[in-house]
Amino acid sequence: GFLAQVADQMEKGLALYFKEFEKTLPAGVKVEFVRRDDNTNPDTSKRIAQELITREKVNLLMGIIPSPSAAAIAPLANEAKIPVVLTNAAGSILTRLSPYYVRTSFTIWQSSMPIGQWTAKQGYKTAMTMVSDFIPGHDGEAGFTRGFTDGGGKVVGSMRVPPANPDFAPFVQRIKDARPEVAFFWVPANQAVPLMKAVRDLGLREAGVKIYATHDLIPDEELDNIGASGDGIITTGNYTIFSERPASKAFLAAWNKEYGDKVIANFVSVSGWDGAMMIYDMIKATNGKFNAEEAMKFFSNWKTDNSPRGSIRIDPATRDIIQDFYIRRHEMKNGKLVTTEFDVIKAVKDPWKELNPEK
Secondary structure, X not given: OOOHHHHHHHHHHHHHHHHHOHHHOOOOOOOOOOOOOOOOOHHHHHHHHHHHHHOOOOOOEEEOOOXXXXXXXXXXXXXXXXXXXXXXXXXXXXXXXXXXXXEOXXXXXXXXXXXXXXXXXXXXXXXXXXEEOOHHHHHHHHHHHHHHHHOOOEXXXXXXXXXXOOOOXXXXXXXXXXXXXXEEEEOOHHHHHHHHHHHHHOOOOOOOOEEEEEOOOOOHHHHHHHHHHHOOOEEEEOOOOOOOOHHHHHXXXXXXXXXXXXXXXXXXXXXXXXXXXXXXXXXXXXXXXXXXXXXXXXXXXXXXXXXXXXXXXXXXXXXXXXXXXEEEEEEEEOOEEEEEEEEEEEEEOOHHHHHOOOO
């Protein structure tokens, strides 16, 4: 579906880890990866998850790009008691839908609320938001708004665009006409280029509107296509290929050997890689013999210092990941758009769950 490119990035990351570390598995233990494509359709997601559980007799489910699909699968996971490792779907509510859900990616609130807070600290007072009209877009809008308004700013307008095949120009024009100090965008990473083209063609930044966003707006694999249009934009994110962390360099070395340097990894690739790492760690700890409760107990307390992102761990109270988020500047260097981490917010939990405790 419209998220196929994102899915490919994720699948490359998780499949690479499975291949790279297969020899570390206990003797006699083999991991078989059964792939299905849900075409970004929740009804299809539910049907194929049922097939994987009943026909393929899988021990675990992993992946899932769109949050609506993850939500649709939750009742099946509950009924069959199948652990589900979310390596992308970023809606905050998801891990509350099933005790068998654990997430190694991030929530949109984790990336959007910090950039709202940071933007307000720069002294800006007015902002407009434009997001895709589905669960992660809604979370991005809400997270940025909470962070920005808590810091004294005011959101003077909010817009939601169709998630499939959107025409961004009318929405960008509305922002230009309103002239807020700041525009916040959230769209899936594979729609970043057409959105930035609309920003460039309509002269939004030349009109004096500053752009702040999450890592989805300027993902590493689209830097060359975005080019100078992204110069000076500030985003928040959990990973960039420009990181100097040793674990990132090791990940990229394996990636480039497998896929070549023309295929660019991104934050979704790393979520898949880390999800596979967690699964392998659980298999090694149990010698490949586990039930759902044993797997979830391990996942709920998992941590590592060897992620390309840095140190990460699962919050046992929520089964969501705790991780650092970096403030990054996108800038032209030697004719190329690059990403530079210049500040960090340490050990970020999902803010939505902090603000909305379970009753």
